[in-house]
Amino acid sequence: MKTPWSHRYAQRTQRIQSSAIRELLKLTEQPDVISFAGGLPAPDVFPVKEFQEACQRVLSEHGPQALQYSTTEGYRPLREMIARHTARYGIVVSPENILITSGSQQALDLIGKVFINPGDRLVVESPTYLGALQAWNAYQAEYITVPLDDEGMQTERLEEALRTSPKFLYVLPNFHNPAGVTLSLERRRRLIELADHYGVPIIEDDPYGQLRYEGDHLPPLVVLDNEFRGHNGAPYSGNVIYLSTFSKTLAPGLRLGWMVAPEEVIKKLVQAKQGADLHTSTFAQMVAYEVARGGFLDRHVRFIRQVYRERRDAMLHALERYFPEGVRWTRPQGGLFLWVILPEPLDASEILAAAIEEERVAFVPGAVFYPDGSGRNTLRLNFSYMSPEKIEEGIKRLARVLERFVARRAAAVAR
């Protein structure tokens, strides 16, 4: 139905589109579908009991404060806890460098609001996080892409991109969403050198950094950049804005993320956030703080790592066992996702339709993660949400669909 609003949309809405992922999430509601599509944490790891206790404590000790308006910057004890936690990784920040956001998605939106003019170029990985594209399309950004391989962003291809005078460089160094790969230490250092040489600041998006299942922790870009500038162990240099979240370690339903940025940038972001939602839920912040404090968060992260490692292994094992020849995939050292590359010219979105209809199994076709719409022969699999048994069964089902598509292609080639 047309209404008086129909011809009044802003030009930018042409670039605001519904997320394929969000639409696909609806499929996960059908109980017979095994979905590897979402990016959902396993509900069985949520610390429900601890949340119950925290709600009681927060409401009986600070009830009126927890339900009242609060400052845009965020609940101070939570910001202090994040600052202490950040210091562990070798970087000295104060609570004034930290802004609590309504999930990491809001951090991306506020960055767009504060930094992106229409037509600004941003250097991003290809593929990259869909939520960042969704946030920044609304600010009419343009994207310069740098391809990934098993060691993350191909830094030998980065220099060309940095020569285009981009506004900033956006990177997901750990357990990349969607690709599951991790940026090597050598490339981290190279990326920082190059960004410095071309005077391009960095947005580091790190939602999964704590969820490493094997190998050594690698220092985040924000720390390496500090070292590079001779601020080793000293105050934060401010070149890298760092984003993270409680969505994967506590619970996404709270919508709690945070940003580390220079104080002057935090002030601008705070002004933008005042206009966007005034502040993040006081109650959610106080409850999260109450759950996380006193070492619980660290213990809980160790437990999550164990659960997800088992699920990742179940998926890798099933892929080895069931997937047809010619299909490749990444071996993530952490995070929630792995990435599958099909032989060309197979199209993952055609396969998705068949997978849902014929085998009741779902995933996300990879093309949505490419700003230029390429990557049609790729797909993303989530391994955190389903039990190991369901993962085995789901990969078996998906393998059957792939077998048919691969065989059909071989037949076409043979003709």
Next chain:
Amino acid sequence: MKTPWSHRYAQRTQRIQSSAIRELLKLTEQPDVISFAGGLPAPDVFPVKEFQEACQRVLSEHGPQALQYSTTEGYRPLREMIARHTARYGIVVSPENILITSGSQQALDLIGKVFINPGDRLVVESPTYLGALQAWNAYQAEYITVPLDDEGMQTERLEEALRTSPKFLYVLPNFHNPAGVTLSLERRRRLIELADHYGVPIIEDDPYGQLRYEGDHLPPLVVLDNEFRGHNGAPYSGNVIYLSTFSKTLAPGLRLGWMVAPEEVIKKLVQAKQGADLHTSTFAQMVAYEVARGGFLDRHVRFIRQVYRERRDAMLHALERYFPEGVRWTRPQGGLFLWVILPEPLDASEILAAAIEEERVAFVPGAVFYPDGSGRNTLRLNFSYMSPEKIEEGIKRLARVLERFVARRAAAVAR
């Protein structure tokens, strides 16, 4: 300290400024200041016990769901409850017409994102809600203003404004923030006729509609517009987008508001919200639903009305008793605020500085609510947050400061 980010701000940030109200809120933290500055609900009316019970029920019955990601549109039982509630006022909407937002502030931001191109004209009241200006300045809106009087927007001045081809008309018909006035029924009808004649759709912002302390409930514009179009008691015509919130009836710390809009507009808003914060806290939505349902919200609103009526009366009584000659104020029938007009050329921001320093009492100078920076001789007083005793004492203090300024002005005139 300058950082690599300092010269990279988007042009729109020139229009994003810190809210004077938010800065002033910091004053309320000093215990000896009596602050009429904020727009805070009284913490003593928060239903803390009901929240405790609701948290327990939600977490024990739906724990994993409450902590998980959820749909952008919002928790369906909450949207159904809002639809039923809206129907009581004589307008038939379905849950598909309702979007849950992270406070009403986010509704304003999403409207900006979906509708406002840089340079678009918006018709607003003068004074108008500061949060709307903050949200829409970021989208580089221009404002065409229509002055208020004791019956709300002066509709005889509206026609001229509507002739400028504005994108929409933004109105706060009930217990206006900041002015405390209510749009009369006659003017509501006239406004709808005029908006229809000039083909300008309406945003109706109604955070306080339920908080009426005297007089008869007036139908919202969204209902009158439906009647005007012959949709009486029938489905929603879609010309008026209606905004409301749980901030004043349950608790602002949850950050829960909602919008009623045509389905096609809701779809666009949902896409914009996906990029802005994915969805509003699942836990906050489920807890609010659990607190509100079964008739509690209605009973609680009756209780709040009683408390706030008493505070409004305390303020009106103290103003009569203590304020000097020549100062005028509005007599709100509901809401949280009243509006004071000082004799020209007194400047409320100069008086604020003196009020805080000399008498430890605070308010908001009115000029911030005028898009054109006029209204220097006006100020806003909140009467919901302080007890009747504090209100009496605070008005007495403020009257002393005003006396001095009024006397000085009289002396200057006499010279």
